[in-house]
Amino acid sequence: MPSLITHSPILIIAIPLAAAFLTLPIGMASRKARNALVIVSLAFVVFLVFALARDISINGIHVYTLGATSPDLTIPKGFMVPVRIILEVDSMSVLMGIIWSIVALAAAIFSLSHIANETGQNRFYTLLLLMVAGGFGIMFTGDLFNLFVFLEITSISGAALIAFRTRFADAQEGGFKYIVVSAIASLMVLFAIGLLYAQYNLLNIGALAQVIQYTTLDKIALALLVIAFTIKAGMVPLHLWLPDAYSVAPASITGMLLITSHACMYAAFRVCFTLYGGMLNTPVVGWIIIIFGLLSMFVGVTMALIQKDVMRFMSYHAISQLGYMWVGVGVGLAVLGNAGLVDSYGKAAMSGGIFHILNDAMYMPLLFFIGGALFHCTGTRDFTQMGGLAHKLKWTTILFIIGSLCISGIPPFNGFSSKILIYESVYQFHPILTIAGIIVSILILASFIKVFHSAFMGAELSEYKAVKEVPRSMIIAMVILAAGIVFITLFPSLIVNWTIHPASDALINQGGYINAVTGAIP
Amino acid sequence: MTFILESGYAFWNPIILIIVFIVTMVIVYFFRRRGQENYKKDTDQAQIFLCGEEVPEAEQRHVRAGNIYWGFFETLKEYYNQILRPHTGIINDYVLWFIAVTAIIAIILLIAGLGT
Numbered sequence: 001m002p003s004l005i006t007h008s009p010i011l012i013i014a015i016p017l018a019a020a021f022l023t024l025p026i027g028m029a030s031r032k033a034r035n036a037l038v039i040v041s042l043a044f045v046v047f048l049v050f051a052l053a054r055d056i057s058i059n060g061i062h063v064y065t066l067g068a069t070s071p072d073l074t075i076p077k078g079f080m081v082p083v084r085i086i087l088e089v090d091s092m093s094v095l096m097g098i099i100w101s102i103v104a105l106a107a108a109i110f111s112l113s114h115i116a117n118e119t120g121q122n123r124f125y126t127l128l129l130l131m132v133a134g135g136f137g138i139m140f141t142g143d144l145f146n147l148f149v150f151l152e153i154t155s156i157s158g159a160a161l162i163a164f165r166t167r168f169a170d171a172q173e174g175g176f177k178y179i180v181v182s183a184i185a186s187l188m189v190l191f192a193i194g195l196l197y198a199q200y201n202l203l204n205i206g207a208l209a210q211v212i213q214y215t216t217l218d219k220i221a222l223a224l225l226v227i228a229f230t231i232k233a234g235m236v237p238l239h240l241w242l243p244d245a246y247s248v249a250p251a252s253i254t255g256m257l258l259i260t261s262h263a264c265m266y267a268a269f270r271v272c273f274t275l276y277g278g279m280l281n282t283p284v285v286g287w288i289i290i291i292f293g294l295l296s297m298f299v300g301v302t303m304a305l306i307q308k309d310v311m312r313f314m315s316y317h318a319i320s321q322l323g324y325m326w327v328g329v330g331v332g333l334a335v336l337g338n339a340g341l342v343d344s345y346g347k348a349a350m351s352g353g354i355f356h357i358l359n360d361a362m363y364m365p366l367l368f369f370i371g372g373a374l375f376h377c378t379g380t381r382d383f384t385q386m387g388g389l390a391h392k393l394k395w396t397t398i399l400f401i402i403g404s405l406c407i408s409g410i411p412p413f414n415g416f417s418s419k420i421l422i423y424e425s426v427y428q429f430h431p432i433l434t435i436a437g438i439i440v441s442i443l444i445l446a447s448f449i450k451v452f453h454s455a456f457m458g459a460e461l462s463e464y465k466a467v468k469e470v471p472r473s474m475i476i477a478m479v480i481l482a483a484g485i486v487f488i489t490l491f492p493s494l495i496v497n498w499t500i501h502p503a504s505d506a507l508i509n510q511g512g513y514i515n516a517v518t519g520a521i522p
Numbered sequence: 523m524t525f526i527l528e529s530g531y532a533f534w535n536p537i538i539l540i541i542v543f544i545v546t547m548v549i550v551y552f553f554r555r556r557g558q559e560n561y562k563k564d565t566d567q568a569q570i571f572l573c574g575e576e577v578p579e580a581e582q583r584h585v586r587a588g589n590i591y592w593g594f595f596e597t598l599k600e601y602y603n604q605i606l607r608p609h610t611g612i613i614n615d616y617v618l619w620f621i622a623v624t625a626i627i628a629i630i631l632l633i634a635g636l637g638t
């Protein structure tokens with residue numbers, strides 16, 4: 001077991017990667033064996049991520065050097081700087097890993113029935129597992145170039161999965177838009193890495209953070225990195241591609257794409273807090289993040305209100321929810337240079353923002369899955385054509401109510417727990433942020449009431465008389481996420497103390513991240 | 523203590539709200555039980571009265587999403603006209619936005635973004 005935990009960072013990436021390549025030959029022999037391989041490998045990854053999280057909560061940052069005689073040998077003999085690929089997992093990255101592992105498992109289970117009638121299922125699961133490996137890579141890597149590589153893996157597999165149902169023209173268009181946007185963002189990241197490497201001869205984030213000089217080129221690299229990850233996260237006004245791509249992917253993939261947005265948001269935070277750190281003019285960069293967040297909250301929800309396509313509706317809400325996280329963490333960044341303000345409310349704002357990532361990762365994929373379930377049952381994504389579905393889809397209706405109440409921040413659900421943390425802390429920074437957050441929450445509730453009334457309420461419509469509840473695997477996937485919601489709802493303090501506060505501490509503690517790499521000189 | 527989330531200014535305990543919700547439901551149920559007992563289901567008592575007009579079939583009475591919040595959208599018509607303009611669906615337009623925002627952020631950071 002200790003050996004398993006020691007090697008867990010690379011195993012968490014390697015297992016889905018290996019399973020991806022095994023899926024094709026096994027899938028050609030037996031569909032059941034392929035499904036079992038996908039589910040078992042992802043379930044084992046969930047176990048490994050939790051084991052790693054427990055280890056990090058006890059022993060601190062987990063560093064893993066690839067190709068070294070010992071995984072903690074970050075700087076080889078005869079070298080002054082790290083030259084090997086290093087995975088560096090702290091409380092923040094492992095929190096993202098927990099989210100990714102749970103949603104990936106739920107998405108795979110959901111897909112068992114959701115794409116059961118599609119052709120090319122072997123390729124679908126191969127791409128899904130590649131995307132999982134790429135996502136973990138983004139979260140766990142301590143190396144900028146590997147961040148780019150994993151970003152590419154996630155983007156290419158994501159684009160192929162968006163366009164998976166090639167019989168739909170809009171799916172092909174969505175996949176094309178996603179790959180174009182991803183290519184632009186990736187090139188910006190690569191260019192920024194080039195600027196940094198040309199000056200410092202380093203790619204390791206911790207080692208770079210130690211020597212960065214804040215030159216004009218560093219400022220340009222910062223702008224490129226922040227914008228690239230903002231594009232990939234889908235923040236307003238760089239969100240335009242997101243509903244076009246998310247709404248046409250299979251629902252299970254949309255849930256996973258949302259977490260890739262979270263991963264890019266995490267990468268942006270890692271760049272701001274860890275790579276550039278406290279030497280930034282943090283109020284300016286913090287306000288840039290806050291403005292992106294505020295715009296996303298407002299534009300996201302108001303655009304959601306006018307949608308008729310249930311998946312586009314959910315996509316705009318996903319943008320709106322990202323705004324809350326950016327506002328919370330942005331406030332933390334804006335006051336990072338002032339230790340008193342960090343203790344007073346900055347850390348609480350960051351914890352609220354990070355807690356909202358976790359909550360959003362439970363209810364937003366659930367809502368995407370429900371959108372997929374509605375499409376599965378009715379054959380349309382237009383919810384103005386739906387009605388009376390609560391008569392037939394009892395599980396889906398109950399799960400929709402849970403998801404809607406969570407996203408609207410209605411107590412006692414988990415969405416409220418993180419929003420109250422954000423509201424109370426960002427009010428100290430600027431009251432308008434809290435007021436904006438509350439107004440957006442009201443609009444979210446109003447929009448979900450509209451969809452609930454239109455799709456689920458009313459008399460049974462004749463065209464949906466033959467509709468049946470979605471297959472069991474889809475319900476199980478949705479129930480897994482709903483169970484996560486219930487657990488976080490009932491034990492918010494346990495979650496915050498065990499995962500959220502350590503994650504915000506990890507972001508603030510730039511020295512700890514640097515020392516984990518450079519302090520391990522043999 | 524695992525139920526109590528302390529925000530630094532106040533606390534939040536979901537169990538209290540759940541208990542309040544359950545007690546409220548019990549009270550509501552109590553009052554409901556004291557309602558009219560001579561109510562006859564499936565008689566004219568249960569029929570909708572629409573000023574003597576013929577009541578449409580249940581299926582036709584369903585208010586669909588397109589008819590909800592009309593006043594809200596009418597009031598914010600100008601906002602929506604403006605906000606819908608960049609949502610062209612054309613990838614070239616999206617890329618222009620990326621370039622413009624990147625340039626603005628780079629200029630802001632070059633002028634004031636980094637300082638020691």
